Amino acid sequence: LGGADTLIGGLGSDTADYTASTAGIIINLEAGTAAGGHAEGDTLTGIENLTGSAFDDTLTGTDAGANTLNGGVGNDLLDGLGGNDTLIGGLGDDIFFVDAAGDQAIELVGEGTDTVRSSVSWTLSDNIERLELQGVGNINAVGNILDNTIVGNAGNNTIDGGLGNDTLIGGTGDDIYVVSSSGDRIIEVAGEGRDTIRSSVDWTIGANIERLELQGTGNLTGNGNTLANTVGGNSGNNILRGGAGNDTLAGYLGNDRLVGGEGKDTFVFNTVLGSNNVDTITDYNVADDMIQLDKGIFFGLAAGWLSAAAFHIGTAAHDASDRIIFNSTTGGLFFDKDGIGGAAATQFATLLTPGLAMNAGEFFVA
Structure with missing residues (x-):
């Protein structure tokens, strides 16, 4: 004693x-x-x-x-x-x-109310509420079923709140947030890296976060903020809105609705073409926006800006060089892999803006 x-x-x-x-x-x-x-x-x-x-x-x-x-x-x-x-x-x-x-x-x-301060990747065990990553290493954090608060360190962290309505704070570094509840909250300060949210629920990007990737197969909605966002869909039929800023929207699989909003926006097409994968762009602007085509999907197109010979306005290809067809009446965009050959053209998008003066300069192949 x-x-x-x-x-x-x-x-x-x-x-x-x-x-x-x-x-x-x-x-x-x-x-x-x-x-x-x-x-x-x-x-x-x-x-x-x-x-x-x-x-x-x-x-x-x-x-x-x-x-x-x-x-x-x-x-x-x-x-x-x-x-x-x-x-x-x-x-x-x-x-x-x-x-x-x-x-x-x-x-x-x-x-x-308990806290773990960890210098290694860590998953919270039962009945602990808070996790704080230490040091500068690129380590990761996973929450439990409680309403956790998880704080990153100075490295590039992946932070997954798990179940519950969690508060996730990345800190400096290029952080990835994994969210599965609409009650989750993400906090980033300006100048603390380029950060990504991976969400399996409808999500609107908060301040100071640049990228949103929808997860799973659900028909989800993803909204950007005032920054130059990259907003990516999942395999469902998504609604993606860029908001203000020069945004990049990629619907991926599914029949998605893409709304660029203000700014000079890029619409990406990089998944296998088919009738269940036709995106609708609601507000395409020839003066500001562009369409990016994946050369691994749009076979035969040379990298860079689309050549004038590969673009045609009409209901079908009119010569062997035509690859991208724009139907100015319906707004349909089609890919024809062999021009006037035997293969049928496949629609990959619909542009809803009336009276578009589309031309080859609207398309970039990467």
Whole structure:
């Protein structure tokens, strides 16, 4: 109990138990030092495990070996240092420091609001609410079923809130956010990299985020912000809106509705053509916008701006060179892989803007 004690562990796994301490304790097993409460003045050698008091404790393990640190009651700080450590918070708002994938942070239901600070990629275990990535490494974070707050570090992080209505804060670096709930919230500050949202629900990009990629097969809606956004669809029938800014919209698979909005927008076609993959562009503007064609899909087209000989306005190709056909009556855009040869043209888009003066200069092959 009280007094400046010397604790020396023997063979096996030894535990120093300070449950009876009448005040919080600070113990560092690596340094062998102790302070506070019944630990005041103690020295510890060869001790692997610690049990804290009913107060606010700071428990630190060793650089080598696997420690078990049990904070008990109180708002505790637990840091296992090296090795695959087991950190048990107990009742109170605890902070766990982890630096190995084999570490364990353990909390039970109703034991407070707890935080993991990790210098390695980490998935929150049950009953822990907050995760903060440390350092500058490109590491990743995954939440649990609670309403988590997850904070990135200075690296390029992938942050997945998991279930629940999560708050995701990337920090500096080019971060990727994975969201699955409309109640999720993403926070980015200006100048903190080029960031991407991967969403399996309808999503509108918030401030200071550049890219949105819809996931899954659902018929989702994706909206940009005032920046130059890239907005990509999934395999469903999506509605994609660029908003203000010079945006790039790619519907991918499905019959998608693309709304460029203000700015000089690019509409990308880079998936297999077919009747179930015809996009509608609602507001194409010849003066500002362009259409980008994937040369791996639009076979035979040379990279760069489409040649005048490969473009034709009409209902069908009129010579062997015609590849992109624009029906000015219906707004239909077609690809004909052999001009007036035997293969039928395939529609890939419909332009709703009336009276468009389309020409080869509207198309870029990449």
